[in-house]
Amino acid sequence: MHPLIQHIQKVTSTPGIEGDMILSFFETKVFKKKDILLEENKRCLLYFFVVKGCLRLYFTDYNGVEQTLQFALENWWMTDINAFRAGQKSGYTIQALEATEVLTITAPNYELMLAKFPIIENYFRLVYERAYAASLLRVRMISRMPKDEFYDLFQSKYPEFIQRIPQKVLASFLGFTPEYLSELRKKKVKKKTNS
Amino acid sequence: MHPLIQHIQKVTSTPGIEGDMILSFFETKVFKKKDILLEENKRCLLYFFVVKGCLRLYFTDYNGVEQTLQFALENWWMTDINAFRAGQKSGYTIQALEATEVLTITAPNYELMLAKFPIIENYFRLVYERAYAASLLRVRMISRMPKDEFYDLFQSKYPEFIQRIPQKVLASFLGFTPEYLSELRKKKVKKKTNS
């Protein structure tokens, strides 16, 4: 069974969903490492579901530095949701961090699908509930927690990310410079060998 | 017509919703300024819809300082959504910043209502979509933007807040100390009188 259908069944606790009708709204696409899926200031036409691989969403800040706001591993959704719904220009760029397979859906199809299948409406309500809660938690982590503690926390909570993601990108996600991340890592290694 | 019903109609673009059935799931409560609606580490049993007034959601950080993560004005929903759904202890405190009237709903009633009225499922999906996008934007604002610029931006985007909210709380939302906020305000006044 397709990973998306599995995910819908799991999230909504509803077994036996007939997947073919739902999958017919989507198209499969494959991207190479570093490919751009959505570009800042271009119209946002697609919503992505990660089947295999890893994406990141970032923007370019006031002095030209890329700031990563989100990652999407398997079974995550990603787009600039505001721009997607309004069919407007994206405020973010989405890039593949690895070779990545996604399902894509257009805004009209997204609306159609939601209107036609109550279970999908339910599914997305739950997906957003979680995403929202996760985003709040993110703000909580960032806000005034010493950065080295934040790094520790992130490391212990998402060890998979540390391995899959370049330091530079990780630093921009955690909210500091690559140089400082490097310094932190050195400190941590020292501590470990001491204890 | 009740503000909640108006809001549902507006968000879902569906006029003529019969409100009484929906409102029967809720209870109205009134709070005074500084009253606590939900307390950190107590079970989170209610979801709040602000009819009139203003709430804030905060937690107490690792050295005992209150960090504000969200405000809720008229027509906003607020609770610790994770704790609410799981019926567990809240990670946040919710407090009234003004005399505030809210609608409250329990978790069982929330589930019932969603299951019974597809339009409500649709409504909450849209509400979370927005809340999620707003939360992302928040992270975007915080991340490595110089704090004085962040203050400017917030001021120009939400002037109503600046007036309704105590400085101390505003500082904790913006991610810096009351002392530094005070310093910023002084600078701004100077600039204005110069120009």
Place this chain on the structure above:
DNA sequence: CGGTCTCTTGACGGAGTTCAAAGCTAGTGG
């Protein structure tokens, strides 16, 4: 009024940035 809370001011220190330059890796083409 008095007492408690909030806001302001200023001095000081340190966490984290910036800049520059030197290793390192991984991807590319021959």
Place this chain on the structure above:
DNA sequence: CCACTAGCTTTGAACTCCGTCAAGAGACCG
């Protein structure tokens, strides 16, 4: 399969934003 290069990562030094502390001035409420 190796050599070369562009981009990552590390290091170190200088600097600065912003937090901490302490103390005074206002504001609000009973």
